[in-house]
Amino acid sequence: MIQLLDADGVRRDHPDYPLSISDGELRELYRDLVLVRRIDTEATALQRQGELGLWASLAGQEGAQIGAGRALRSQDYVFPTYREHGVAWCRDIDPVHILELFRGVSLAGGWDPSAHNMNLYTLVIGSQTLHSVGFAMGVVRDGMVGSGDTAADTAVLACFGDGATSQGDTNEAFVWAAASNLPVVFFCQNNQWAISEPVEKQSRVPLYQRAAGFGFPGVRVDGNDVLACLAVTRRALDDARSGQGPTLIEAYTYRMEAHTTSDDPTRYRNADEVARWAARDPIDRLRKHLDSRGLLDARFLDSVGEQSEQLAVRLRAATRAMPEPDPLSAFDHVYAEQTAELAQQRGQMREFLDSLEEVG
């Protein structure tokens, strides 16, 4: 397992994954981790207070997501699951858009995929891996692999979890990416649990080893080590952009909270396990490292704390201020070219709603 920062925050080197990173960049990674966790705790609170219908927490996976997200270049494209709040943060997607989905005012969040080079959240497990493959086929056809132009050559990051490795779509995506040497990085966050099913029910080999059978490299990285995730993903993306084909990264991490706010993990996993992983927390680890190097001065910590609090306040206010969608908007954008049937049904809904208002 690739690790560049151990659980005590001690920096290690790895010959295959050299990482030169400035003190400033280290502090920015810390800021990312803290802010993303703040989004998560605020969203959980909003759900508990009835402001959101559901929330899928990323707690514990911040290191994996910020590491992978900060490895991306602007032209790269991301295909997320529904838990990629940290990657979305790195793509400059306003978390308010994500909360729209979980509040139920939109189906998939309101960001423009092409403006952020990140698709909308995908809820059906594994579907997005095939979309990544198709997008990468397009990248190849556009001549944006291996051209040597670092501003043009493009990689695709396919995010998924341990559960998705059992899906046919994901395995087909591996086949296609290998057969056509596509510029896809398969970024699997193995958070050990697919709702209540442990990874042992998904695989009898470590997940990263599956790549060998498909014919491309697989690597396991400490998913709670943001530096290792950054270095490993950066190299895989470089390989993809330069025409060396796909890589499977297994970011070995842990889902600290329930699957979603509707889940009750006490029914299927024990507190000892959770406590063991809490000791490997990705934020604590970087904090220890920064602290040991004297990089955590009060001014920096205050600025992060203040930014974090402002973010939470803004999310709360924005969530509560979200306008209720017009019922008639259900009929929008079903087709590029509206059908007569839908126009008629829309009219029926409007008339019925109007008739209720008249009745008062």
Next chain:
Amino acid sequence: MAAHIRGPEPVSMVQALNEALRSSLEDDPKVLLMGEDIGALGGVFRVTAGLAKDFGEARVVDTPLGEAGIIGAAVGLAMRGYRPVCEIQFDGFVFPAVDQLVTQVAKLRNRSRGLLSMPITVRIPFGGGIGAIEHHSESPEAYFAHTPGLKVVAPSTPADAFAMLRQAIASDDPVIFLEPKRRYWDKGVVDWTALAAPLHAAAVLVTGSDVTLVGYGPTVRTCLDASVVAAQEGRSVEVIDLRSISPLDTSTVVESVRRTGRLVIATEAHASFGPASELAARVQEQAFYSLEAPVLRVTGYDTPYPPSRIEEDWLPNMDRILDAIDRSLAY
């Protein structure tokens, strides 16, 4: 490139489809074809014959054998600005792709509030009557027509095959394009330069006054044949080719039923919850007082598609259609 068959002589539906693909590839560099065995082989029905040679493997893509992969990859290609035309080799092989079609292709425009477009065409040879083995003769249109976000069409002639496939490919909506494989080798004259009728408009092929007979895809030929026989018995049958199953051009059928008072619908799809049932429901909603008889459905039965030795009795053949016309007129 070869436009050699675009002449006045009759061509088969396979040739007409091939020309539609060729001209779409010529017209739009973002069009690309994907499917199993569509390259060197030209597809199991030869619909893509010669295209890989003329346009290259990057635009006529022999894919791995995974239907979910074909459609899932088409989603990504569409997001990258391409216009994929997918071939599913046989109707009965589409089901592994149904997840991607229903949960992704059909919904992405809506869930992105119009920011994403899925200009994907999915060609599927469908229907029976060719003596095939299991899974090669099915009519899965109801699954797709029941799915908001998809459009479903089926040509019945070489001329429509050419025009409608070009329109489907040019459409910014995903279109399930059902090719009646029983009619692949029927020939017809194609006006290659004609202004095409709207993709989703039904066509009145024969005007009549006693009963309206509606089909699409493979049953249109059978309906036309039935109308000739019925005419010999003094019955004036109006024949309508629906052409599009979703959206469904209800008004053309309703207008006809208002004149004839009777409606018989012939499809190979299973009876229950099928396209014929939907059309019957709409006609009784919109033309109740015009009806002189119950709307009758002549369809595939609600059984798995049978062994080929008995398929002619299972299909909506001419005798079954004539019998339904008799029953309708007996009311």
